[in-house]
Amino acid sequence: MALRLVQVNFKARDDAALGRFWAEALGWGVSSEGPGVTNVEPVGFVWPDPVAVCVDVVTVPDPETVRYRAHIELATTSAAHHAESVARLKGLGATLADVGQGDVPWTVMADPEGNVFCVLEPREIYRDTGPIAAVVVDCADPRAMVRFWGEAIDWTVHEVTDDHAVLRSAEGVGPYLEFRRTPEAEIVGNRVHLDLLPYAGDDQAAEAARLRALGATDVDLGQGDVPWIVLADPEGNEFCVLGRPAAEA
Template sequence: MALRPVQVNIKALDDSAVGRFWAEALGWGVSSEGPGVTNVEPGGGFVWPDPVAVCVDVVAVPEPKTATKNRVHLDLATTSAAHQAELAARLQALGATPARVGQGDVPWTVLADPEGNEFCVLEPRDIYRDTGPIARVVVDCTDPRAMARF
C-alpha cells in the first residue's frame, strides 16, 4: 500500500504569524488546536485528511531557525510564467525573502518565509497541474533511494 502525506509541520517562533503567512500564500484559512499550533488548511467543507490536500501545521519552537537549509520544504505550483512571477512577487509582499541554498541557475524561485523556512515557487510543470497550490513536499537527504525504500 502506498503512503500519501497529508500534513507537513513547519517550526516557527511565532506560529500564529507564520501560519497567517502560509494561509495567505496558499489561499487557505487558519485554525488552532491550542497554544503553539496553527493549522493551515483549505476551506469550503474540508475534512481532514483530505485526499488531495497536504495541510500545514505551524508549530511553535523555542529556538529560531539555524542558518542551515531545512531538510524538508514545500514546492508551490504555478500555471504559467506570468503566474510564477506574480506569485513570487505576492509572497515577497507578504514577507517572504529571496533565499540562496546553493541552487545555482534554476527555472524556479527560491524564497524563505518570514522566519527563514525555505520553499520554492516552481515554473509551470504539467505534472503538477492538478496538485493545488502545494506541488510537492521535498525531503533533502544523502541517499534518496534508501529514504524512498524506507
Template sequence: MTLELVQVNFKAGDDSALGRFWAEALGWGASSEGPGVTNLEPVGFDWPDPSAVCVDLVRVPDPESVRYRVHLELATASDTHRAGLIERLGDLGAMPVGVGQGDVPWTMMADPEGNVFTVLEPRELYRDTGPIAAVVVACADPRAMVRFWGEAVGWTVHELTDDRALLRSAQGVGPFLEFRRTPDDKVVRSRIHLDVMSDPVGDQLKEVARLERLGATRADVGQGDVSWIVLADPEGNEFCVLGRG
C-alpha cells in the same frame, strides 16, 4: 497498511504570524486547536484526505535550534501566475535567497522566519497538485528512502533514479513526496518535518511497530509526555506518528 501522510509541521517563533503568511501564500484557511498551534488547510477540506498535505505551525521557544531537511515547492500554472505569486509572496514578507542554485527556472525564497521554499516554473507534472507541488526531503540515497516511505504510507512510485525519487498518493491526488540526493553542504535546512497518522487513530502503536520493522527508530527530541510518537527514518529524519490529542 493504515498510515497516512497528513501534514507538514513547522516549528515557529510566532505560529500566528507565520500561519497568516502561509495561509495567504497557499490560499488556505487558518484555525487553531489551542495556544501556540495554528492549523492550515484548504477551505472546506475534510481532514485527513490525500488530496492535500496540510500545514501545522507549532510555537517553540527557540526555533533556530531546530533543523530538518524538508522544504516545500509551490506549483504555478503559467509564467504570469508564477510572476504574480512571487510578487505577492514578497509583499507578504518573503525574500529571494541564493543557495548556489545557479541559472535555474525556479525561484528560491525564504518565509518571514527564514524557512526556504521554492516557487517552481509551470510543470505539467504538477498541474493538479494544488498549491503545494511537492514536499521535498534531502537525502543521501533516494532509492533506500523510497523503499521505506513507499512501504510506510503506501504511496505510488512515479520516478526512481539514483538522484531523485517521487511518490504520490495511490489515489493520484495531492502533492508529491520527493526524495532528492543532496550533498550535506547543499542541504537547505528548515524547521519542517513530516507528520503521519494511522486510520483508525487507535492503531498508532501497531503502525509504530510496523515502521520499526521497516527500519525506523525511536527518537527523543524532548517531546515529553505527548500523544504523538517521534521516530526517525533510516537516514535519521525525524517525523511524528500522531495519536489522539
C-alpha cells in the same frame, strides 16, 4: 497496515504570524487546536483527505536556524502566474534566498522565519496538485529512502533513480512527496518535518512498531508525554506518528 501523510509541520517563533503567511501564500484558511498551534488547510477541507497535505505551525522556545532538509515547492500555471506569485509572496513578507541554486527556472524564497521554499516554473506534472506541488526531502540515497517511505505510507511510487524518487497518494490527488539526492548530511534537528496518521481502526503503537521494523528509530526531542510518537527515518529525518481522536480510533 499503512499510514497517510497528512501535514507538514513547521517549528516557529510565532505560530500565528507564520500560519497567516502560509494561509495567504496558499490561499487557505487558518484554525487552531490550542495555544501555540496554527493549522493551515483549504477552506471547507475535511481533515484528513489526500487532496491536500496541510501545514501545521507550532511555536517552540528556540527554533534553531539550520539548512532544512525538507521544504515545500509551490506550483504555478504560466510564466505570468509565476511572476505574479513571486511578487505577491514578497508582499506577504517572503524574501529571495540563495542556497547555491545558480541559474535555474524556479525561484527560491524564504518565509518570514527563514524557512526556504521554491516557486516552480510551470510544469505539466504539477498541473493538478493544488498550490503545493511537492514536499521535498533532501537525502543521500533516494532508493533507500523510497524503500522505507514506500512501505511506511500508503502512497504509490512513481519514479526511482539514483538521484530522485517520487511518491503520490494512491488516489492520484494532492502534492507529490519527493526525495532528492544531496551530499550534505543532517547534523542538527529539522525545523520542518512530516506528520503521519493511522487509518481509523489501526493502532498507533502497532504502526510505530512496524516502522521500527522497517528501519525507523525513536527520537527524544524533549517532547515528554505527548499523544504522538516521534521517530526518525533511516537517514535521521524526524517525523511524527499522530494519535487519532478517541471518537475515531
